[in-house]
Amino acid sequence: MNAKIPLENIDTSDADVVQQIDIEEFDLYEKREKIYTRNIRGFFQRVRILTGWPLLMAYFGLPWVNWGGRQSVLFDAPNDQFHIFGLTLWPEDFVLLAAILIIAAFALLAVTTWLGRVWCGYTCPQTVWTSIFMWAEQITEGSRNARIRLDHSPWSINKVLRKTAKHSLWLGVSLVTALTFVGYFSPMRELIPSLFSFSLSGWETFWILFFVVATYGNAGWLREQVCKYMCPYARFQAVMFDSDTLIVSYDAERGESRGARKKELDHKAAGLGDCIDCQVCVQVCPVGIDIRDGLQYECINCALCIDACDEVMDKMAYPKGLIRYTTENRLQHKQEHRVLRPKLIGYTAVLTAMVVVFCLILFNRDLVDVDISRDRGALYYQTADGLIENGYRLKLLNMAADTQHYQIALSGLEGAVLLGNTSLTAPPGHQAEILMRVQIEPNKLLAAQVPIEFVIASEDQTIRVFEETRFMGPLQ
Numbered sequence: 001m002n003a004k005i006p007l008e009n010i011d012t013s014d015a016d017v018v019q020q021i022d023i024e025e026f027d028l029y030e031k032r033e034k035i036y037t038r039n040i041r042g043f044f045q046r047v048r049i050l051t052g053w054p055l056l057m058a059y060f061g062l063p064w065v066n067w068g069g070r071q072s073v074l075f076d077a078p079n080d081q082f083h084i085f086g087l088t089l090w091p092e093d094f095v096l097l098a099a100i101l102i103i104a105a106f107a108l109l110a111v112t113t114w115l116g117r118v119w120c121g122y123t124c125p126q127t128v129w130t131s132i133f134m135w136a137e138q139i140t141e142g143s144r145n146a147r148i149r150l151d152h153s154p155w156s157i158n159k160v161l162r163k164t165a166k167h168s169l170w171l172g173v174s175l176v177t178a179l180t181f182v183g184y185f186s187p188m189r190e191l192i193p194s195l196f197s198f199s200l201s202g203w204e205t206f207w208i209l210f211f212v213v214a215t216y217g218n219a220g221w222l223r224e225q226v227c228k229y230m231c232p233y234a235r236f237q238a239v240m241f242d243s244d245t246l247i248v249s250y251d252a253e254r255g256e257s258r259g260a261r262k263k264e265l266d267h268k269a270a271g272l273g274d275c276i277d278c279q280v281c282v283q284v285c286p287v288g289i290d291i292r293d294g295l296q297y298e299c300i301n302c303a304l305c306i307d308a309c310d311e312v313m314d315k316m317a318y319p320k321g322l323i324r325y326t327t328e329n330r331l332q333h334k335q336e337h338r339v340l341r342p343k344l345i346g347y348t349a350v351l352t353a354m355v356v357v358f359c360l361i362l363f364n365r366d367l368v369d370v371d372i373s374r375d376r377g378a379l380y381y382q383t384a385d386g387l388i389e390n391g392y393r394l395k396l397l398n399m400a401a402d403t404q405h406y407q408i409a410l411s412g413l414e415g416a417v418l419l420g421n422t423s424l425t426a427p428p429g430h431q432a433e434i435l436m437r438v439q440i441e442p443n444k445l446l447a448a449q450v451p452i453e454f455v456i457a458s459e460d461q462t463i464r465v466f467e468e469t470r471f472m473g474p475l476q
């Protein structure tokens with residue numbers, strides 16, 4: 001069906017007509033309002049500290065820990081080596097690094113389905129570093145109310161000193177964070193002396209400055225904006241949620257209707273719910289939302305509002321848990337919380353299989369990469385004393401963590417002799433190349449083309465690689 005929209009010419013020179021046109025202008029971008037979070041203590045805050053400290057200690061401490069004579073975790077890009085607790089990975093092992101990332105992404109998927117945004121609330125570097133910066137803010141500028149007053153007060157010596165102290169602390173934390181990060185790529189015990197002797201390389205200087213700015217900007221200034229607008233995970237995590245996923249939620253059934261009251265009032269008789277509308281849950285929220293408005297994508301499941309509300313409930317002598325970890329199904333009284341559900345069992349099974357396969361590949365991979373190519377000049381040679389000879393070029397990359405001495409032997413061709421270098425020494429990461437010749441008497445060669453095998457073995461026989469190729473002779 002064709003619909004016709006009647007058009008009418010408007011005379012814009014007529015002031016009366018123009019006045020009737022209601023033009024509304026609005027900004028497409030929401031204006032950011034600074035969030036002043038209130039400090040809160042409680043059970044979940046303690047859990048955050050208990051999970052955060054070991055992670056922070058691991059992050060800042062690992063580059064200083066040596067393992068097997070070298071830095072325990074070192075991504076040595078210039079030498080194409082990645083050292084992780086005695087395990088050395090090479091560019092040839094890139095597939096393993098890719099597998100680690102895929103497994104990590106899949107684990108995040110499974111954990112999100114089960115525990116919601118627990119990663120965001122407890123372990124995400126953005127959350128952890130923002131908490132550190134908020135702590136710096138608290139000790140330099142004071143409580144929430146003091147900070148609001150300070151920001152609205154005119155500039156004074158007190159304000160300058162407090163702001164300087166805060167930004168100095170922020171920059172100090174950013175510098176240590178940046179140095180540590182670069183220390184995973186450039187040996188830490190050389191990086192720090194280079195810093196103090198002003199002999200850092202151009203790249204080291206660039207990346208240190210980059211991470212200082214990134215940390216200072218993200219944790220100091222952008223904060224919840226990173227979660228709201230920059231983090232892709234925040235956007236697609238809702239896809240992983242189901243009705244049994246753990247979420248932080250306000251129990252509207254119990255809390256409404258909200259309102260202020262005296263502690264001693266029988267609020268139920270007065271038609272009030274348990275929410276006293278104190279706004280403390282909003283004031284502690286690092287992303288500045290009101291959980292009472294329902295599940296929102298900005299919520300990082302940090303549970304600070306749970307601690308805040310529980311404290312209020314304690315003061316009012318009401319049961320805790322007006323805001324709590326729950327599931328959509330529980331809130332709707334549909335069924336008991338189901339941890340074991342088909343989707344999660346499937347994720348766990350796939351994840352377990354991926355980890356098992358990964359470990360099998362990792363611990364059974366060859367620590368030497370060998371490539372043998374035949375001499376391209378001729379199919380075979382006939383020596384002066386009548387022997388048939390083939391030439392081979394052997395390229396070998398030592399992927400073990402130590403220098404290796406290899407012995408090279410030949411199998412698969414009865415009566416053949418291997419000539420040239422049959423032993424080889426290669427330091428870790430070293431690629432060696434040698435030329436070899438194989439000779440045989442013509443009457444011992446039973447076909448024009450015979451499969452043969454080079455056996456490359458380390459001195460202690462822990463590394464043993466078989467490389468197949470062909471021996472060519474005249475047509476029989």
Ligand code: SF4
Pocket residue numbers: 250255258274275276277278279280281282292308309312322323
């Ligand atoms: S902290 Fe609890 S009581 Fe206070 S406004 Fe939030 S939900 Fe209501």
Ligand code: SF4
Pocket residue numbers: 248284285286287288289290291298299300301302303304305306
């Ligand atoms: S609503 Fe609660 S759980 Fe969600 S981000 Fe805010 S304080 Fe954290």
